[in-house]
Amino acid sequence: xxxxxxxxxxxxxxxxxxxxxxxxxxxxxxxxxxxxxxxxxxxxxxxxxxxxxxxxxxxxxxxxxxxxxxxxxxxxxxxxxxxxxxxxxxxxxxxxxxxxxxxxxxxxxxxxxxxxxxxxxxxxxxxxxxxxxxxxxxxxxxxxxxxxxxxxxxxxxxxxxxxxxxxxxxxxxxxxxxxxxxxxxxxxxxxxxxxxxxxxxxxxxxxxxxxxxxxxxxxxxxxxxxxxxxxxxxxxxxxxxxxxxxxxxxxxxxxxxxxxxxxxxxxxxxxxxxxxxxxxxxxxxxxxxxxxxxxxxxxxxxxxxxxxxxxxxxxxxxxxxxxxxxxxxxxxxxxxxxxxxxxxxxxxxxxxxxxxxxxxxxxxxxxxxxxxxxxxxxxxxxxxxxxxxxxxxxxxxxxxxxxxxxxxxxxxxxxxxxxxxxxxxxxx
Numbered sequence: 001x002x003x004x005x006x007x008x009x010x011x012x013x014x015x016x017x018x019x020x021x022x023x024x025x026x027x028x029x030x031x032x033x034x035x036x037x038x039x040x041x042x043x044x045x046x047x048x049x050x051x052x053x054x055x056x057x058x059x060x061x062x063x064x065x066x067x068x069x070x071x072x073x074x075x076x077x078x079x080x081x082x083x084x085x086x087x088x089x090x091x092x093x094x095x096x097x098x099x100x101x102x103x104x105x106x107x108x109x110x111x112x113x114x115x116x117x118x119x120x121x122x123x124x125x126x127x128x129x130x131x132x133x134x135x136x137x138x139x140x141x142x143x144x145x146x147x148x149x150x151x152x153x154x155x156x157x158x159x160x161x162x163x164x165x166x167x168x169x170x171x172x173x174x175x176x177x178x179x180x181x182x183x184x185x186x187x188x189x190x191x192x193x194x195x196x197x198x199x200x201x202x203x204x205x206x207x208x209x210x211x212x213x214x215x216x217x218x219x220x221x222x223x224x225x226x227x228x229x230x231x232x233x234x235x236x237x238x239x240x241x242x243x244x245x246x247x248x249x250x251x252x253x254x255x256x257x258x259x260x261x262x263x264x265x266x267x268x269x270x271x272x273x274x275x276x277x278x279x280x281x282x283x284x285x286x287x288x289x290x291x292x293x294x295x296x297x298x299x300x301x302x303x304x305x306x307x308x309x310x311x312x313x314x315x316x317x318x319x320x321x322x323x324x325x326x327x328x329x330x331x332x333x334x335x336x337x338x339x340x341x342x343x344x345x346x347x348x349x350x351x352x353x354x355x356x357x358x359x360x361x362x363x364x365x366x367x368x369x370x371x372x373x374x375x376x377x378x379x380x381x382x383x384x385x386x387x388x389x390x391x392x393x394x395x396x397x398x399x400x401x402x403x404x405x406x407x408x409x410x411x412x413x414x415x416x417x418x419x420x421x422x423x424x425x426x427x428x
Contacts, residue, residue, distance in 0.1 A: 067109040071326035079103030079321065085226060092226035092383070094310075095199065095317055099222060102321020118322045129319045132214065135207045137316040138200035139284040144309025145381070145413065146264070146288025147301045153407035155259050156252035159359070160369070160404065164411025166355030167377025168419045170195030170348025174340050175423075181336060186210055189423040191337050194221045195344025196416030197228070198379035203320065204281060205420045209427055215323040216334040220341035222317070228383040229390075231342075232349050232375045236391055239353045240371045245395040249404050250366035260293040271418055277428070278421025282414070345378070352377030352408070373401055376408035379416040385409040 082100030086093035110116045118125040131137045154160060171192045178188035190210035193202045194217060202221035206214045224231065264286035272279050291301040323329075353374035360368045372391050376384040388405035 067111065069109070069326065071330050072107045072109055074330065075103055075107040075324060075326050078324075079107075082223075082321075091229075092222070094313060095222050096226050098314055098317035099219065099321040102318040103219075103324050104321075105318075106322035106325050117325065118319065119325070119328075125319065125322055128315055129323060131312075131315060132203060132218075132319050132323070133207050133211060135204045135280065137312050138204040139280040140312045141200040141309060141316065142281045142417075143284040143288040144304050144306075144312070146285040146290075147292045147304035148309075149289055149292075149381075149410055149413075150406075151263055151289065151410055152255040152260065153252050153403045154410055155255045155263060157250075157404065157407055160373075160407040161411045161414075162359065163352050163356060163369075163374055163377040163408040164413075164415035165377075166374075167348045167352035167408075167412055168196060168415050169351035170344040170346070170378075171416070171419050171423075173347045174344030177343065178340055181340075183333075183336075184210075186427050187213060189427045190214075190217055191340050192344060193217075193416070193420055193423065194224065194337075194341035195348045196379045196412070196419060197221065197225050197345055197348065197384070198413065198416040199225060200316070201281060201379065201416050201420050203316070205423060208424060213333065213337060215320060215329055216337045217341075218320040219324060219329075220338050222320075223338075224341055224345045225380045225383065228378075228380045229387055231345060232384065232387050233391055235346060235349045236353060236372055236375050236387075239350065239357075242395065244357070244371045245392070246399060247368060247370040248366070248399055249368070249370055249401070252403050252407075257293070257295075261290070264290040264293065267414070271414060272421075275418045275421030275425065277424035278417045281417040281420070285413070285417070348378050349375045370399075370401055370404070373405040373408050376405040377412045377415070379409075379412040381409045381413055382406065384412070 079100040079102070082096045082103065084100075085091040086096040086100065106118060112120065115121075115123040116125075117123060118129050120126055173192075174195050175188050175192035178191045179185065183191065186209040190202075190206035190213060193205045196202070199218060199222045203214065203218050206217040210217070268282060268286040271282050275282075288301070288304050291297045291304060353371050355377075356369050356371040356374035360371070363369065370392065373385075373388045376388050378384050385402055385405035385408070388408075389400065389402040392399045392401040
């Protein structure tokens with residue numbers, strides 16, 4: 001019995017020793033594993049640190065901070081100025097605000113190859129810009145303009161159509177000057193159309209004659225459209241005397257529905273026979289007007305005059321703004337284009353006012369035309385007509401010229417499109 005107890009005691013001791021030994025071994029192994037893990041972590045950290053730095057450097061390389069230039073900041077100021085004019089002074093906000101924001105968007109620096117820029121194939125902006133380059137947006141704008149325009153004032157006094165034709169003299173004078181400055185005939189024609197003060201027409205013709213200048217030409221045209229209230233009044237006051245400014249015109253007559261319906265049909269035939277290349281613009285303009293005047297397609301007319309033209313205007317103005325990337329826009333040619341555009345616009349205003357005075361030589365009594373509406377021969381609808389109205393009320397608070405000025409203004413829309421078609425005929 002005593003031996004049996006000793007045997008169990010020995011087994012217990014051996015079991016205890018074995019257990020202790022295994023525990024120590026296990027702790028030792030765990031310690032070794034922990035030590036190895038710590039060593040590996042240190043090694044991995046040492047290896048990760050250069051990768052992290054390289055990653056940060058790579059991210060910085062693809063960010064805008066690595067490639068931004070002072071030209072980008074100059075364009076930010078241009079875009080901000082347009083937005084300021086739109087919000088603070090309400091100068092053509094539907095045009096200048098999207099253009100100004102587009103200028104900022106277009107000058108965010110990026111790494112080429114990421115399909116971000118408007119000139120990179122496959123980018124979203126490049127697809128949207130397709131409508132500008134291929135002349136898709138301008139005819140749609142003309143469709144909306146036609147659906148919004150009432151030609152009654154023109155139909156009641158057709159001779160005012162000559163004012164719209166006379167104002168196009170600015171286009172052809174600018175064409176000559178541009179040629180003298182060394183521009184090619186195609187480039188000169190695209191630049192000259194700025195004198196019509198019609199943004200969609202300027203984009204349409206420049207997309208065909210000088211796509212490399214489309215951004216500068218469009219920005220110039222829309223800028224001068226917005227600055228009509230600043231540019232035109234001094235010229236009008238300089239070329240007229242007090243007696244002419246208070247001249248009263250015969251009230252417009254009532255125009256029948258049949259006349260309103262027939263006008264877009266015969267207007268289309270006459271103008272496009274004279275200038276076939278202008279068919280996309282004039283065809284959509286007169287079609288939109290027929291939708292309005294027929295009174296049986298009110299839904300189509302309302303769609304063209306509201307959601308459609310607003311949507312196209314957003315796409316057109318935004319993409320035109322984005323196209324003004326600093327490396328493309330900030331050139332000597334762009335400055336010349338702005339100068340020629342101002343010259344063309346001032347000559348167009350002058351031509352309209354002087355031609356009105358010339359017409360008055362052959363007119364008598366109430367048939368005479370107040371020269372203050374001569375400025376409305378340009379295509380800046382309805383801003384030029386509003387300037388005529390404002391200047392007329394300035395010298396005679398009871399002399400309302402708006403309806404007469406609108407007749408000349410809508411004539412300017414047609415006239416600038418015809419002039420564009422003529423230029424395309426000769427220069428394409």
